[in-house]
Amino acid sequence: MNNAFWSLLRKELLLAVRQKTDVVTVLFFFLIVSSLFPFAVGPESNTLKLIGPGVIWVGALLCSLLALHRVFEADYNDGSLEHLILSGEPLTILVLAKIISHWLITGLPVVIVAPLIGIQFGLPPQSLLLLLGTLLLGTPVLSLIGSIGAGLTLGVRGGSALTSILILPFYVPILIFGAGAVVADLQGLTIDGHISILVAMLCLSVALAPLAIAGAIKIALE
Amino acid sequence: MLDVEGLSFARGKNTLFKSLSFSLKAGSALRVTGSNGSGKTSLLRLLAGLSRPDEGEILWCGEAIRKNYGDFVRSVNFLGHDDGLKNQLTATENLKLMLPLLGTSPSASEVVAALEEAGLDSVKDRAVMHMSAGQKRRVALARTDFMKHRALWILDEPFTSLDVTAVTALVVKLKRHIQFGGLLVFTTHQDLDVIPDANSLSLD
Numbered sequence: 001m002n003n004a005f006w007s008l009l010r011k012e013l014l015l016a017v018r019q020k021t022d023v024v025t026v027l028f029f030f031l032i033v034s035s036l037f038p039f040a041v042g043p044e045s046n047t048l049k050l051i052g053p054g055v056i057w058v059g060a061l062l063c064s065l066l067a068l069h070r071v072f073e074a075d076y077n078d079g080s081l082e083h084l085i086l087s088g089e090p091l092t093i094l095v096l097a098k099i100i101s102h103w104l105i106t107g108l109p110v111v112i113v114a115p116l117i118g119i120q121f122g123l124p125p126q127s128l129l130l131l132l133g134t135l136l137l138g139t140p141v142l143s144l145i146g147s148i149g150a151g152l153t154l155g156v157r158g159g160s161a162l163t164s165i166l167i168l169p170f171y172v173p174i175l176i177f178g179a180g181a182v183v184a185d186l187q188g189l190t191i192d193g194h195i196s197i198l199v200a201m202l203c204l205s206v207a208l209a210p211l212a213i214a215g216a217i218k219i220a221l222e
Numbered sequence: 223m224l225d226v227e228g229l230s231f232a233r234g235k236n237t238l239f240k241s242l243s244f245s246l247k248a249g250s251a252l253r254v255t256g257s258n259g260s261g262k263t264s265l266l267r268l269l270a271g272l273s274r275p276d277e278g279e280i281l282w283c284g285e286a287i288r289k290n291y292g293d294f295v296r297s298v299n300f301l302g303h304d305d306g307l308k309n310q311l312t313a314t315e316n317l318k319l320m321l322p323l324l325g326t327s328p329s330a331s332e333v334v335a336a337l338e339e340a341g342l343d344s345v346k347d348r349a350v351m352h353m354s355a356g357q358k359r360r361v362a363l364a365r366t367d368f369m370k371h372r373a374l375w376i377l378d379e380p381f382t383s384l385d386v387t388a389v390t391a392l393v394v395k396l397k398r399h400i401q402f403g404g405l406l407v408f409t410t411h412q413d414l415d416v417i418p419d420a421n422s423l424s425l426d
Contacts, residue, residue, distance in 0.1 A: 007322035011308070014319070018310035018349075079304025080320075082272055087323040088296040094323070222273045 004089040005097045012101030022070060026063045026106045027113060034059040034117045045122045052121025053131055053182035057175050059117070060110050060135060064142040065167070067106035069160045071098060071150045072217065081154075081217060091214040099140075099147050099210070107139035123182075130191070131182050137198040138178040144209035145170050151216030174201060223248050224269070224374060224405055229278035231264055238264050239425055242278070248373070251396070251406040251417045256425030262409040263303060265425065266378050269407055270300045282374070296325065299369040301377045305362035309351035313337055313361045316350060317368075326368045340364040341388065355383040363392060375399060377408040381416070393417070 016023055037055045041047055075081040075098075084094050114135050115128040123131065149167035153159035181194035229242040238261030246252050254262045267273045269280060271287050271294060280287050287294045307316045317333045328336075337346040340360045350358055363380060375396070381389050393416045400406055406417070 003322045003327055004325075007319055007327075011311075011319035014315065015308055015310055074308075077304070078308065079302050079306035080308070082270075082300065082302055082304075083306045083320065083323060085272065086270060086295045086298055086300050088292055088325060089323065090292075 004087060005093055008084075008094055008097040009101050012098060013104065016101070016105040022067070023105055023109060026067050027109050029066055030059045030063045030110050030113065031117070033062060035120065038120060048121045049123060049186060050183065052118060052123050053127070053186075054175075054179040055121070056114050056117055056131060057135075057138075057179040060107075060114065060139055061142060061171050061175055063106060063110050064139065064146055064171075065164050067102070068146045068150045068163055068167075070106070071102050071147050072154055073150070073159070076154050076220070081221060085218065085221065091217065092210040095147070095151075095210045095213045095217070096206075099143050099213075102147070103140050103143040107143055111135040111139055123186075127182050127186055130185050134178040134181050134195075134198060137195070137202050138174045141174050141198075141201050141205045142171060144205040145174075148209055148212045148216060151213040151220065154217065154220035174198070177201075223283055224407075225281040225284075226269070227279045227281065229265075229268065229280065230276045231261065231268060231273070232276055233261075233264065244421075244423060246405050246407070246421070248403045248405060249400055251400055251408070251420035252423055253417065253420040254407065254409045254423050254425065256409075260425040262425055263378055266300075266376050266407065266409060267302070269374075270298055270376050271295065272300075297373045299366055299372040299375045299377075301362055301366070301380060303378055305358050307350045307358055307361055310349060312347045312349055313342055313353070313357075313364075314346050316361060317364060320365065321368050324365070324369065326371075328368055332368075336364045336367040337361070339367065340391070356385060356388065359383045360388055363388075363395075366395065370399070370402075373404050375404060375406045375408075377406070379409055379411065381410055389416070 034056055037051065038048055041051065072081060075084070085091060087094065111132065115132055118128045118131050146167050149163040152166065153162045156162060177194045177197045181191045184191050184194060224246040226242060226244050230240045231238050244252070254265060256262050264273065268275050271291055282294050282297065314333055314337065317336065318330065321328055334346060337343065340363065342357060342360055342364070345353060345357060350361065359382065366375070380392060384392065396406055396417060
């Protein structure tokens with residue numbers, strides 16, 4: 001089982017290396033979306049500081065949506081998905097490998113770049129660290145929940161748009177508690193509740209999303 | 223070993239086959255024929271457990287395949303319409319990274335040997351996207367060299383795009399599999415009597 005998991009992870013990362021444009025596109029999208037806001041709202045530092053975490057989180061969320069089609073679509077089209085089912089390995093484990101690779105390819109670069117964008121919004125060092133932490137907790141949840149939508153819309157015409165409609169309502173709590181933690185810290189409020197909820201959402205989605213995705217893939221292939 | 227009992231399957235309102243029954247014993251082959259859209263691929267997908275029949279049952283060693291699907295799929299070597307290859311990876315990378323998913327981890331030299339046997343020595347390090355359809359099919363079929371332990375081979379149009387040499391090599395491989403007690407179910411549009419002893423099932 002471990003062998004299949006690591007092999008699939010390696011394969012996905014190697015594919016990402018060969019298809020650098022996918023990663024670069026997502027990263028540039030994030031940089032551009034996040035950088036446009038200061039031009040629009042003006043240079044007032046307090047305003048920028050307050051909207052900064054929200055803007056960065058929305059940027060990360062949109063990047064996640066932008067890259068969701070990558071998770072299963074190519075495998076569905078080239079027949080690889082059938083081989084995952086016929087491997088005899090638990091599909092949930094293989095699905096988890098695919099989501100981890102998806103996050104490493106599209107989520108982690110955004111997390112790494114986010115503090116640099118935060119500097120643009122004048123966030124203090126402590127908030128930058130907190131932003132990094134909340135994104136580290138929240139972006140995997142975005143990948144996990146988003147992949148459920150990607151699995152459900154496999155093979156459906158206009159699947160990307162449908163995935164966005166299906167998934168966006170479930171992204172809202174992550175956005176509220178992720179961005180909210182940084183804003184609350186800036187205002188001197190306690191953030192324990194925000195962090196606890198983010199951790200809970202991560203644990204719950206790691207436990208349940210692969211099951212839901214495996215079921216969705218089987219239905220799509222039938 | 224493989225028993226199909228009263229299988230019915232429809233795509234939307236179009237019934238592809240109804241009350242289909244047959245049995246296949248160890249060391250035998252079944253050639254499924256039929257015109258486009260007659261349900262050949264659907265039948266193969268049902269046999270592999272990738273789709274569910276509307277009615278009927280598929281039994282493997284006397285047990286419904288759905289009952290213990292994890293064990294059943296470890297007996298199946300399936301090749302569908304699509305090759306399941308990644309265009310951005312080379313033939314060698316495709317095999318090396320795909321085979322562990324199918325329960326076997328060959329060494330680099332074994333992978334190279336399989337590709338050489340498939341006549342792909344000169345293109346083994348070429349990205350699959352730069353290969354011809356026939357070469358891609360050969361890479362996909364090279365997988366079967368590592369799947370000899372799987373008893374039930376289900377191959378959808380395995381001869382498509384292959385040249386005469388590759389067809390001959392594949393036929394040798396398939397006959398060897400049957401000789402050693404394996405089961406083979408395959409479809410073909412071509413008028414090839416490649417496995418003379420194969421049973422025939424027409425879906426027309």
